[in-house]
Amino acid sequence: MKKLLLILLLSPLLLFAQSNVTLQVLGSGGPESGDKRASSGYIIWIDGKSKILIDFGGGASLRFEEAGARIQDLEVILLTHLHVDHTADLPALLKSSFFTRASGDLHVYGPDKNVFMPSTKSFVNRLFADGKGAWQYLGDHLDGRATLQLKAHNISKNLKAKVIYRKGDISIKAVSVHHGPIPAIAYRIEIGKKSITFSGDMNGDYHTLEKLAKYTNILVVHNAIPKGSKGVAAKLHMTPYTIGQIAKISGTKMLVLSHRMLRTLGKEKETKSEIRKYYKGNIKFADDKSRYKL
Numbered sequence: 001m002k003k004l005l006l007i008l009l010l011s012p013l014l015l016f017a018q019s020n021v022t023l024q025v026l027g028s029g030g031p032e033s034g035d036k037r038a039s040s041g042y043i044i045w046i047d048g049k050s051k052i053l054i055d056f057g058g059g060a061s062l063r064f065e066e067a068g069a070r071i072q073d074l075e076v077i078l079l080t081h082l083h084v085d086h087t088a089d090l091p092a093l094l095k096s097s098f099f100t101r102a103s104g105d106l107h108v109y110g111p112d113k114n115v116f117m118p119s120t121k122s123f124v125n126r127l128f129a130d131g132k133g134a135w136q137y138l139g140d141h142l143d144g145r146a147t148l149q150l151k152a153h154n155i156s157k158n159l160k161a162k163v164i165y166r167k168g169d170i171s172i173k174a175v176s177v178h179h180g181p182i183p184a185i186a187y188r189i190e191i192g193k194k195s196i197t198f199s200g201d202m203n204g205d206y207h208t209l210e211k212l213a214k215y216t217n218i219l220v221v222h223n224a225i226p227k228g229s230k231g232v233a234a235k236l237h238m239t240p241y242t243i244g245q246i247a248k249i250s251g252t253k254m255l256v257l258s259h260r261m262l263r264t265l266g267k268e269k270e271t272k273s274e275i276r277k278y279y280k281g282n283i284k285f286a287d288d289k290s291r292y293k294l
């Protein structure tokens with residue numbers, strides 16, 4: 001019996017055991033007040049640890065606490081772009097680390113600059129750097145003095161997905177997406193054989209997401225505009241019709257709709273039937289703290 005147990009323990013199959021992976025939505029809303037939702041934010045739990053954070057807009061910090069996530073377990077923060085509803089709670093997160101044993105390097109990835117927006121490195125410096133940051137009293141997290149160090153990285157505009165991070169069984173790919181004039185990135189996070197892909201805010205014009213999300217387990221898209229939207233809103237965001245096309249072409253197993261706004265809330269039936277014209281898989285409308293196990 002003992003021998004059998006030992007054989008089982010040493011079985012090479014166990015070396016390939018898959019991690020437990022869960023996607024949790026922190027904020028399922030957009031930038032508006034009145035949607036009763038936190039702004040954009042997601043956490044990926046790997047074997048019970050809050051390892052990867054995607055966006056961190058207003059209110060996401062409270063949801064992070066409520067979800068039981070810990071900054072000392074975070075390895076990477078991925079910013080889809082630098083709009084307020086995707087980044088506003090970062091200072092709160094960094095400050096909260098002071099009261100924990102968080103240490104080592106915390107990597108922050110986001111887009112490079114253009115004429116409208118700073119690069120992610122410059123954004124982090126303007127927030128925290130000693131002598132120039134709005135919260136320069138947290139500058140010790142950039143210059144080596146604090147135990148937890150923020151390491152910011154710029155992702156240059158690239159219409160072909162590239163690997164930006166690899167550690168253990170985690171691999172992260174990034175590609176540019178079209179969000180009007182704002183530099184924006186979609187990410188695919190692979191953990192072993194499982195994957196989650198995040199569109200961020202985008203309107204689909206670059207046709208990069210459908211390739212990035214090929215056969216992904218979960219595709220998280222932003223449901224910021226309803227059927228028939230035109231003008232500025234449609235230059236920034238995907239219509240349900242476009243979401244359906246991308247979900248179908250990518251062959252994603254599950255579609256999670258988030259970044260829900262007053263103009264789309266209450267229109268779930270209409271949105272779903274637009275998406276259904278193309279996509280026959282599982283469709284979920286996210287709420288704050290919704291969890292999806294892979």
Ligand SMILES: [Zn+2]
Pocket residue numbers: 030031040083085086201259
């Ligand atoms: Zn947004």
